[in-house]
């Protein structure tokens with residue numbers, strides 16, 4: 469039996485950040501992982517995806533270059549080189565992470581872990597006991613049950629694909645589906661995606677999602693079929709025939725590649741949680757606001773393993789919070805109100821805080837304005853054909869409840885609203901700032917509901 473103060477099961481963003489903090493406090497720490505450490509984000513998520521998005525964005529800019537007086541001649545894409553470039557970022561991750569664990573003096577134990585008691589796990593038949601155990605095992609692609617489900621590829625697969633498919637079929641219409649859908653549509657793939665939900669990107673502000681869908685259809689010919697279920701996937705040679713059903717109507721769609729982007733449930737099925745008296749539900753490990761298991765206070769969960777907000781910075785933030793709560797005794801409640809999330813389409817759809825509907829559902833009297841900014845000078849001179857914003861504020865205090873931006877710069881500018889929500893900066897205070905011009909951020913004060921002189925200033929700008 470090996471005894472530690474703290475064990476992180478999972479060497480991704482959540483596990484590594486927690487382990488580092490506890491170790492720096494002088495405690496004995498181990499990280500257990502059954503695969504490659506370094507995080508989904510760095511290996512098969514955020515970073516490699518952003519490499520692909522950037523290449524497709526550049527391709528889009530090159531295609532539009534003549535609008536700006538620049539002739540480029542014939543453009544050829546060598547996607548295999550894009551994947552090579554991606555690998556320059558992903559390849560070193562695991563070795564670098566292992567090295568950093570070693571240099572901190574954290575034990576890395578490779579293998580599958582299972583709870584055998586409230587404070588004890590077994591890895592490869594060896595028992596490890598700790599005062600605190602963090603479940604940071606992340607998530608995995610949803611297992612769908614239909615004929616031919618095993619013919620689908622996960623996001624790991626499409627990130628390694630060296631030749632874009634002629635026709636790409638995506639099961640799901642969430643963030644990952646939108647991002648890969650746009651990347652491959654820009655490379656020339658005919659993209660179709662389906663969702664059983666009434667609309668795509670269900671948790672985002674509907675006005676801006678509609679704008680994204682219209683843009684994706686009009687500019688990139690992406691079809692998004694809502695209220696549609698998959699019946700089967702059958703392979704015929706190199707092709708796939710996909711049967712889908714919508715409102716009782718069955719149709720067949722042909723594709724060369726089928727991507728499973730139907731969400732990622734927590735990866736906790738093999739942990740024997742019941743032996744550790746750790747409660748779980750359909751979303752993941754059930755935790756309180758201090759990230760402790762509600763049924764076993766020695767156990768914490770962070771990141772995708774409890775599925776509250778599946779984002780990389782959230783995993784690291786929660787890993788840190790769990791570590792501090794372990795070391796100092798429930799000193800930090802987690803809060804998600806001011807954490808922005810981005811759909812990395814081109815342009816990006818960025819969101820923070822509440823939608824208009826969710827603010828009203830909470831009983832608030834709100835002012836909400838949707839601004840179409842494409843003709844505003846900063847967007848027009850940049851040659852942007854789409855730019856929208858919707859900001860939701862409290863009608864009485866001017867407190868910012870939520871902001872949703874779709875357009876160039878949205879992924880950076882959303883942080884101004886995140887800061888406003890986090891530190892209680894009101895709409896009036898945001899308006900009172902002087903913004904550098906001509907920047908996309910300089911448009912933001914005019915997106916805040918009820919601004920006097922908006923028209924005149926916009927024309928002048």
Ligand SMILES: Cc1cc2nc3c(=O)[nH]c(=O)nc-3n(C[C@H](O)[C@H](O)[C@H](O)COP(=O)(O)OP(=O)(O)OC[C@H]3O[C@@H](n4cnc5c(N)ncnc54)[C@H](O)[C@@H]3O)c2cc1C
Nearest residue numbers: 478480481482502503507508509513606771772778779780
């Ligand atoms: C295609 C894609 C794109 C994404 N893009 C973004 C983005 O742009 N921005 C963003 O913020 N987020 C993005 N995400 C989400 C982000 O990657 C995750 O939310 C984040 O990495 C989760 O971190 P984690 O620490 O919870 O889990 P992970 O980083 O997945 O780490 C979990 C670790 O646990 C290990 N493990 C699992 N089960 C066991 C077990 N039984 N025993 C031992 N070890 C185990 C795994 O091997 C892994 O190393 C993306 C995700 C995907 C799939």
